[in-house]
């Protein structure tokens with residue numbers, strides 16, 4: 127049986143209303159109980175909650191590996207495939223690595239939805255992988271009432287050591303390369319609160335590869351990097367600060383937002399996963415009294431395929447901003463800096 131009417135892919139996902147991860151502290155608690163098999167070839171493992179694993183092959187070559195998948199965030203299957211692939215590739219770029227190849231991860235209700243829809247999802251993924259310069263050379267699929275798609279991506283560190291998210295230095299500037307708001311806008315898509323132009327706008331943000339941002343970061347030299355995804359800007363910033371044993375201070379006004387985000391939050395369009403992010407991270411954040419509730423919510427919004435968050439020594443900041451602009455990143459926004467203080471503490475100025 128096949129559908130003839132356009133299928134609302136996002137209505138088939140019954141999760142938190144966004145491509146949300148399981149809560150940060152909950153996950154850390156569980157992972158800390160799992161014994162790690164010791165292997166000296168593991169250069170980056172689970173200890174620093176970094177974006178991807180780094181493993182040294184015999185001979186010294188370092189490979190990076192990551193996987194990411196989620197339920198549909200948009201209704202257009204081709205766009206969904208592109209978003210999922212862009213998001214999965216992002217963790218390789220966040221490590222400063224060059225992707226080599228990928229494998230598909232697929233869950234699809236093959237008895238109730240046309241396989242043409244799956245074809246479009248896979249075509250979106252393959253096109254985005256091709257844009258990144260890599261093939262998709264296999265994968266695994268299961269039948270599942272809730273569609274899911276993503277990639278396992280393997281990359282190589284042949285241009286220098288891995289960027290990690292735990293090596294920021296006091297005085298470093300914090301730079302963001304994509305505007306915030308995808309979780310809120312994806313919720314607006316699910317609730318029919320956004321027009322076609324708005325959908326096209328957020329799809330453009332989610333399908334923009336972080337390759338250029340990573341190339342700029344590599345050329346200029348950054349102290350640390352991560353990508354902003356399910357834990358929101360504040361969650362990922364807290365991880366970076368805690369990992370480096372530093373505090374962070376940012377200005378809310380310096381954070382670029384996608385169009386319409388503030389109004390949507392004020393109308394109550396806000397994902398459950400982002401609300402959990404905000405309550406989870408709030409004990410670690412000193413919000414200035416001038417930072418309103420809407421802004422706090424946006425700063426904690428779970429991002430899908432968000433930008434890179436870079437830590438750069440102050441003297442290299444102008445060169446980084448110039449290099450990011452030359453690479454065509456969606457924004458080049460200095461948000462504040464890391465500083466000595468309580469590890470993982472964040473101060474948000476208006």
Ligand code: CO
Nearest residue numbers: 177217353355
């Ligand atoms: Co990541």
Ligand code: CO
Nearest residue numbers: 193194217355
């Ligand atoms: Co990830």
